[in-house]
Amino acid sequence: MLIVMKKISFVLTVFLLIGCNQKILKSKWTREIAPNNFTVRFETSKGAFDVEVEREWSPKAVDRFYQQVKYKFFENAVFYRVIPNFVAQFGSSDTVKIKAWSKYKIPDEKVILSNTKGTLSYARSTKETRGSELYFNLADNTRLDTLNYNEVTGFPSFGKVTNGLAVVSEIYSDYEANSVRKLNLLYSDRKKYLEEFSKLDTIQKVYFIK
16 A cells, blocks of 8 residues: 555666666756746646645655656656555656656655645655655545655645546556556566556646646
């Protein structure tokens, strides 16, 4: 039931070692401060929906989310772990991008906005590991507000779906844990992974609308 499982962390550790010298991130991007309030639109294979973000809900997470939206981190991300009445989790399959952004840690923060249905949060494994994967709550998962996992308490939400919640609720979920068990394939051979799990929904664009 934990948001980031040990197997996923192991997979990321292995495949983040795959890289190149391509310049895909400038350190100054990670110092940009988000507006106090903004809205982004997700265009996905299932349809479009909007998410309102408030910086006060989790300032460091919101800053990173703002930076990643601005610099196209989430384009082509995959909803690889979708559990009905729990979460729809997504992340990039670009190991070079992930490795670059992961060097800039996000300090852990207390929960202000509860993990209610339609809210958005970063997944994590251990201390200061938020930043590459996110999830939408598909139900009221308030137990995640106080869950202590690897010496960190709670998963702070920082945004909520304000338009198109029905789209989020319909993200494909029938693969259950099977698409997670083969997650290493997503990082090593995205095309083959998506051929095997062809019904998984993906994100085409995420961009600011106000």
